[in-house]
Amino acid sequence: MVLERVWKGLLAVAVLLLIVILALQTGLIADPWADDTRTLHVLDEDDDPKAIIEVELADTPMERYTGLSDHDSLADGEGMLFIHASEGERTYVMRDMDFDIDIIFIDANREITSIEHARAPEPGEDGEALEYTGHGEWVLEVPRGYANQTGMEPGDEVELVAE
Template identity: 50%
Template sequence: MQRRLAVGIAVAAVAVAVVFGAATVLPGLWVDVVGVGDYEEGTVTIHDNTTPETATPIPCDRSPNATEVVACSDSRQLATVTVNISDTGRQRYVGLSETASLGPDEGMLFVHESEETHTYVMRNMSFPLDIIFVAENGTITTIHHAPTPPDGEQYSERYSGYGKYVLEVNRGWTNRTGVAVGDRVELPAEVA
């Protein structure tokens, strides 16, 4: 009886070790097992990059609760987006793939440890996105208009850009708001 119990415990221990070993090797499985945790919320505001000679500079005032990302410059405010802040590896891996849709001025802000070239894919996405790369100083460096992956495929093409931050919003949002490369983004205080 004791021998059967010992063998059963050993088999269970090996099974648990195999599952968690695979989970650490396969990031997607690890995310499924552990989850992504809670997202902080914030607001991003974007201002254009033009400074007309007659314009009165508009400062990049942070919202009182620092929950918005703001795009700004010495000119006019273009847009404000309410975001979930994705600042862990697991949150960045999952991204918006478990989100059914976004409101017109909602998005996700990805925060990386360093400013460099980052690459994104549309993993298991059910709606298209604008993918906006933002340098550490808040300048938009690259904008991609990314469609959903083709039917039957889990991934789309790769979208690369230079920056420390990546803002994902509904596809066409940058066209609708006039946001362009070179515009300036004000980030929530906790990530800037």
């Protein structure tokens, strides 16, 4: 009788642990011990940084959906890095955006594949209709014009610095 209760208790703990692990991996709940910011370097052909950007990580479905729409602006050297589980074609929209951005698509090899210069929707305009598509596993958003200002271009490599 006692042994049966111990086994049931262990089974309940194991099931609960499995549920928490799956919820963390799928992004249903945020990792409470994770740091949400990192430093990203865009490297030139000599592996020297042509841009150093402090990025907020958007690595859960909710964070990727919200994106920068809850921000009033970004300063040069700031951005948001959207992290997807795999490489593929991605379409980003300007939902609820108040400012223009550059959208930089980065493949699984950490190479910039394309850069889009996105404008914020006009008053009364549906931001969902402003679509920008590219190929990548990561998508970096920075203030509009920052990619040109720093000389970023397709083929540049990026490096996410461990903090």
